[in-house]
Amino acid sequence: MLHRRFYQFLIIYGLGLGLLLVLKYSLNLSDYVIPSPDEIGRTGRAYAWPYLLAVLNTLGVAILGHILSICLATIVAVIGRLTAWIGSFIRTAAFNIQAYPIVAVAPIIFILLGDGLPSRLLIAAMICYFPLLLSFIGVFSEPVREIEHFYESTGRMTWRLQVKIRAFENIRKLTTVIVGSATMAMVGTIVAEFIAATAGIGYSIRIALYQSDLAKILVALFLIGVGTSLYLVSLEWAGNAIQRRLKSA
Amino acid sequence: MQTMLKLFFFSSLIFLSACAPQEKLEEVNYRLKWLYNVSTIGDLYADAQGHFARRGLKVNVKPGGPERDALKELELGHAQFGVASADQVLRAASKGAPIVVLAQLFQVNPLHWIYRPDRTAFSSGGDLKGKRIGVTFGGNDEAILRALLARYGIAETEVSLFSVRYDYTPFYEGRVDFWPLYLNAQAVIIGEKLEKAGEVYAFLSPDQLGVRFVANSVVTTREMLAKRPGTVKRFLSALLDGWRDALDPRNQEKAIQVLLEADRETPEAVVRRQLSVTRDLTLPPSGAEFGRIDAAAWAQTEEVMRAQNLIPAPVDVESLLVTPK
Secondary structure, X not given: OHHHHHHHHHXXXXXXXXXXXXXXXXXXXXXXXXXXXXXXXXXXXXXXXXXXXXXXXXXXXXXXXXXHHHHHHHHHHHHXXXXXXXXXXXXXXXXXXXXXXXXXXXXXXXXXXXXXXXXXXXXXXXXXXXXXXXXXXXXXXXXXXHHHHHHHHOOOOOHHHHHHHXXXXXXXXXXXXXXXXXXXXXXXXXHHHHHOOOOOHHHHHHHHHHOOOHHHHHHHHHHHHHHHHHHHHHHHHHHHHHHHHHHHO | OHHHHHHHHHHHHHHHHHHOOOOOOEEEEEEOOOOOOHHHHHHHHHHHOOHHHHOOEEEEEEOOOXXXXXXXXXXXXXXXXEEEEHHHHHHHHHOOOOEEEEEEOOOOOOEEEEEOOOOOOOOOHHHHOOOEEEEOOOOHHHHHHHHHHHHOOXXXXXXXXXXXXXXXXXXXXXXXXXXXXXXXOXXXXXXXXXXXXXXXXXXXXXXXXXXXXXXXXEEXXXXXXXXXXXXXXXXXXXXXXXXXHHHOHHHHHHHHHHHHHHXXXXXXXXXXXXXXHHHHHHOOOOOOOOOOOOHHHHHHHHHHHHHOOOOOOOOOHHHHEOOOO
């Protein structure tokens, strides 16, 4: 699984880079507009280590933010399943809040919480939280009639059992949503760092952009791709392991 | 009958002159460095008051911004003229970008640091030692600050650098001693707020401390200069006329109206104060032409960037600075 994701990423990255170089040489552009392979190589050697640390920093915040939003989305969706009205209210609120672009909200968060870890964490969580919430509400509000009917008619249905049944029956859907939102957590963290933080790869990209240094940005994008691929593979592996365990139980 | 004939003759003449083909204006794109604000007042004025049209040009004056780079647009052919700061120009030239500088709009770099003299004692560059100084890492204020520190023999460990963004709260709260800003833009607004709060403030001018780091300049490509020298000359003379007129106190009201039409976000009272500061920063010493290129300041800028490894190789500054014939 790891090598498949990794070589898929390498193909995409290679194609993108190749296209840039074709443009560079066909339009005879200077290294200022598109860096030469030699410059990209030199930049890669010089910045691989500090950028790798920055990507790990970002990845750490993204994972924390992702976990936070999964927990929060589960709690809210479980509460939201109680009545149709609460479920519909939470769904509408989630849609409305999601409609605000994070670049408009982020400066307010940074003014209130400063440019440290809490702001980055909150923004990462916000970006992946609402899509998670909407899917979780959908899953937990939808009865699995053929199973739930048995417990309801025998009077053994509890709210915990109901949540377990619905989660078990939709485990594949939940895993897909969680894996899908992982990239959003990573993107959210990078956006937060780009806007106002003083650490992480988003901050490094901002500095490189100030310096019009595309070579640095290409190196950063490569490492972000590697980091995200590793995280996604870990999540897929964990999802598969949980599914196997549930099936065997 | 004769009267009728005369009438027919004259009306035909009027009709024909109206139908005669107008001289076609040559269209070029001009990418500014930043959004429309007081630092672009001359560019906007030249367009609005017909300076370009009178020289046979239709100039699309396009706003810049953080995601825009006039130099890249020049090379890609999306723009024929642009505004860029000296550090951008030198970075691009060091990587082989075929560009030239036609004029220097700011004679003094508007980038300054604001501080509170009643809390932060400052009389010379050496006083920066031990202070907490705001800096945009990667921005040209970082290069200027490092040049100042080097000039006054202050090691980086002897100051505390604070990463700044758009939020001025750390300065308002007194957590940072010096905060970078543009003297003709944010300084007017921040100064007003501090005045209202009864606070005193002053500005640290890198130029006065001996670091002359060139700011906005007008640029084009070498190809444009070689193949369309007439267009370059007409553009430049129209542009510089526009700037001179916009800064002339006699045209102040007209200039302010032109700017307010493009920049609807800034209140008129602020624009008035900003324009007066912009005059001081852009007008050359008496006797010199508007837009004169300060070759010594360019050489110093190159030296600063080379010393800080911001450019991979030395740049032949003289070959960059041209005056179209």
